Amino acid sequence: MRHIIAVLMENEAGALSRVVGLFSQRNFNIETLNVAPTEDPTLSRLTVTTTGNDRVIEQITKQLNKLIEVVKLVDLTDGDHIEREMMLIKLKAAGQHRDEIKRTVDIFRGQIVDVTSSVYTVQLTGDQPKLDAFINAIGESYVLETVRSGVSGIARGEKVLSI
Amino acid sequence: MLLAEEYIVEMLSGAEMVIRSLQDEGVEYIYGYPGGSVLHIYDALFQQDKVKHVLVRHEQAATHMADAYARASGKPGVVFVTSGPGATNAVTGIATAYMDSIPMVVISGQVMSHLIGEDAFQETDILGVSRPVVKHNFAIKDAKDIPETIKKAFYVASTGRPGPVVVDIPKDMTAPTDKFEYNYPAQVEMRSYNPATRGHSGQIKKAMDMMVAAKRPVILVGGGTIGGRASEVVTELAQKMNFPVSTTLMGLGGYPASDRQWLGMPGMHGSYEANMALHHADLILSLGARFDDRVTNATEKFCPTARVIHVDIDPSSISKTIAADVPIVGPTKSVATEMLSLLAKSKTSPDKSALADWWGQIDQWRQRHGGRYDTHADGLLKPQQVIEAVHKVTNGDAYVCSDVGQHQMFAAQYYKFDKPNRWINSGGLGTMGFGFPAAMGVKLHYPDAEVVCVTGEGSFQMNLQELSTCSQYGLPVKIICLNNGSLGMVRQWQDMNYESRHSQSYMESLPDFEKLAAAYGHEAITVANEAELMPALEKAFAMKDKLVFMNILVDANEHVYPMQVPKASMRDMWLSKSERT
Numbered sequence: 001m002r003h004i005i006a007v008l009m010e011n012e013a014g015a016l017s018r019v020v021g022l023f024s025q026r027n028f029n030i031e032t033l034n035v036a037p038t039e040d041p042t043l044s045r046l047t048v049t050t051t052g053n054d055r056v057i058e059q060i061t062k063q064l065n066k067l068i069e070v071v072k073l074v075d076l077t078d079g080d081h082i083e084r085e086m087m088l089i090k091l092k093a094a095g096q097h098r099d100e101i102k103r104t105v106d107i108f109r110g111q112i113v114d115v116t117s118s119v120y121t122v123q124l125t126g127d128q129p130k131l132d133a134f135i136n137a138i139g140e141s142y143v144l145e146t147v148r149s150g151v152s153g154i155a156r157g158e159k160v161l162s163i
Numbered sequence: 164m165l166l167a168e169e170y171i172v173e174m175l176s177g178a179e180m181v182i183r184s185l186q187d188e189g190v191e192y193i194y195g196y197p198g199g200s201v202l203h204i205y206d207a208l209f210q211q212d213k214v215k216h217v218l219v220r221h222e223q224a225a226t227h228m229a230d231a232y233a234r235a236s237g238k239p240g241v242v243f244v245t246s247g248p249g250a251t252n253a254v255t256g257i258a259t260a261y262m263d264s265i266p267m268v269v270i271s272g273q274v275m276s277h278l279i280g281e282d283a284f285q286e287t288d289i290l291g292v293s294r295p296v297v298k299h300n301f302a303i304k305d306a307k308d309i310p311e312t313i314k315k316a317f318y319v320a321s322t323g324r325p326g327p328v329v330v331d332i333p334k335d336m337t338a339p340t341d342k343f344e345y346n347y348p349a350q351v352e353m354r355s356y357n358p359a360t361r362g363h364s365g366q367i368k369k370a371m372d373m374m375v376a377a378k379r380p381v382i383l384v385g386g387g388t389i390g391g392r393a394s395e396v397v398t399e400l401a402q403k404m405n406f407p408v409s410t411t412l413m414g415l416g417g418y419p420a421s422d423r424q425w426l427g428m429p430g431m432h433g434s435y436e437a438n439m440a441l442h443h444a445d446l447i448l449s450l451g452a453r454f455d456d457r458v459t460n461a462t463e464k465f466c467p468t469a470r471v472i473h474v475d476i477d478p479s480s481i482s483k484t485i486a487a488d489v490p491i492v493g494p495t496k497s498v499a500t501e502m503l504s505l506l507a508k509s510k511t512s513p514d515k516s517a518l519a520d521w522w523g524q525i526d527q528w529r530q531r532h533g534g535r536y537d538t539h540a541d542g543l544l545k546p547q548q549v550i551e552a553v554h555k556v557t558n559g560d561a562y563v564c565s566d567v568g569q570h571q572m573f574a575a576q577y578y579k580f581d582k583p584n585r586w587i588n589s590g591g592l593g594t595m596g597f598g599f600p601a602a603m604g605v606k607l608h609y610p611d612a613e614v615v616c617v618t619g620e621g622s623f624q625m626n627l628q629e630l631s632t633c634s635q636y637g638l639p640v641k642i643i644c645l646n647n648g649s650l651g652m653v654r655q656w657q658d659m660n661y662e663s664r665h666s667q668s669y670m671e672s673l674p675d676f677e678k679l680a681a682a683y684g685h686e687a688i689t690v691a692n693e694a695e696l697m698p699a700l701e702k703a704f705a706m707k708d709k710l711v712f713m714n715i716l717v718d719a720n721e722h723v724y725p726m727q728v729p730k731a732s733m734r735d736m737w738l739s740k741s742e743r744t
Contacts, residue, residue, distance in 0.1 A: 021294050055482070055486075062478050062479035068298070068353070
């Protein structure tokens with residue numbers, strides 16, 4: 001099963017490499033990973049999506065917690081949560097397809113953030129299936145380049161991950 | 164005047180702060196080897212005499228000495244190495260300590276800050292290299308952080324589940340010309356590191372209820388009982404409950420082996436009765452054991468009727484391989500103490516008649532194998548009888564530091580440990596070359612104690628250069644080399660699984676060990692048969708001030724038994740070359 005684990009850790013050199021090293025060392029999966037400082041500059045927040053059965057996920061959370069620089073973590077998939085991923089995608093947009101691509105971007109509520117006579121660069125935010133669906137709708141033959149941020153997540157309601 | 168005195172601050176260089184921090188930490192010995200990046204530190208070391216330094220002949224030996232000191236004393240061992248090869252040579256020893264949860268602080272020199280990343284001379288990213296085998300590591304980025312970082316290193320290494328910590332210090336951070344205000348913190352706090360200090364009372368209560376109701380219980384004592392200094396209270400608990408006790412390889416001595424309730428070691432080379440009892444148990448109380456693959460055999464077939472109470476200070480050890488019915492995160496000592504006080508207050512007591520039946524069954528199992536071995540092999544000495552003789556001559560009271568292989572298993576099986584912290588071996592990593600420097604580390608701190616290194620001619624040759632260190636510091640350890648002219652455990656597996664194709668397990672061109680020992684100024688005795696054994700051992704142990712290398716020629720065809728059948732349950736064992744359960 002897929003899990004989204006959000007981790008607060010010390011914003012120190014080497015902390016990220018410990019997390020990434022842990023996953024490869026213990027044969028855990030990483031599907032996506034993103035990390036950035038939080039409003040508290042001493043803390044970074046890392047979001048990792050991973051897959052595994054309950055036993056594996058329990059080990060992942062325990063092993064992460066064991067890292068000295070990990071302050072706190074939560075498995076967002078344990079409760080209601082919001083997940084988003086941001087994609088920048090460069091599309092061939094010439095001739096008769098140019099309008100069709102624009103319409104598809106609008107349907108998916110994307111934004112065209114850069115334009116040339118033959119290329120649209122689109123920004124699109126959503127959960128992973130939405131981004132995948134957009135690429136399918138456009139057709140892979142029109143895709144020149146994609147960059148995806150990896151999943152970010154946050155719990156719904158009152159619950160917060162903070163120290 | 165008074166005011167002025169109050170404001171006296173000590174200004175020290177980074178190198179001086181390293182040494183002063185270790186002094187203030189109460190460190191007595193450092194094991195190490197100098198080199199370019201640590202020259203400033205070694206110069207500061209030279210100018211004081213509080214902290215003593217032991218110069219090894221290879222950095223790996225320094226880590227094993229520090230490790231064994233920690234195992235025997237409970238205090239973290241300290242190592243100095245230089246950058247690059249100095250640090251990489253230490254990695255095997257760091258990994259050894261990591262696998263067995265041994266507190267250690269390794270201070271490694273690093274090339275100057277401005278050279279880091281430029282492939283400078285003797286540069287290695289030791290933080291990256293050591294990361295998977297340390298509890299934590301620190302890089303010094305500002306010299307004034309040295310005291311606090313060293314304090315943190317000791318704190319992290321020795322609390323919670325202990326482990327090795329590396330502190331990497333670039334050479335410019337220790338420059339003698341740059342002075343800083345020195346202040347060694349009395350304690351440190353880290354918001355992200357809060358090890359458990361006691362178990363959850365509700366869980367302990369639940370565990371106690373299960374224990375009182377158990378009909379076929381076994382207590383499994385692991386390294387956490389040894390490292391956590393919990394043997395006394397664990398022994399009391401076991402005896403009050405009248406529960407049988409099995410001690411893992413890392414837990415030997417955690418419960419007295421001469422006591423009736425001791426079953427022996429579990430697992431691959433565990434005793435018949437320990438493995439049978441565990442297999443048939445209805446309750447396993449694990450105190451600081453981690454159910455590793457050498458204990459459980461096939462996890463899906465492990466102890467089918469047992470419920471498991473798993474006490475461990477490290478939550479990630481619980482339900483890692485064997486699902487726990489009652490997980491208890493906390494130090495073994497405090498949890499066992501709380502169990503004892505619950506028992507004292509409890510109106511119910513263990514099920515006497517069920518336990519009587521259980522002990523009856525266990526006593527029958529004891530008759531079946533009972534650690535027997537064949538002693539009639541063409542007059543050749545059996546390794547088992549050598550260990551038994553060593554036990555006799557040392558009154559079972561020696562520190563036994565083992566290398567890795569058949570001799571390690573024989574020592575674990577036949578040197579019956581009654582006390583904790585006396586059995587010192589590389590259980591998790593299985594590091595050949597560990598035993599001899601380990602014995603040196605123990606002997607240095609316990610000069611009056613009998614310290615034995617049980618080794619083989621294979622393992623010994625992995626760190627024999629330390630014979631020189633022993634001459635320099637006068638470390639009269641007794642080396643019991645069970646010489647079978649082959650890598651015994653490899654050979655055993657080749658006999659059992661590869662139709663005796665002894666691929667690279669035969670040791671040709673062994674040195675003349677007597678001449679080798681003599682070259683370093685040590686004594687040596689070769690023993691070739693049973694008649695010579697006891698007199699030779701007595702002679703060796705009578706030479707209190709001499710390192711004696713005992714070259715004991717043993718039967719190369721001997722195998723370690725019992726041996727569990729791979730991928731099977733706990734009760735599936737070979738009991739001899741021809742007998743299977």
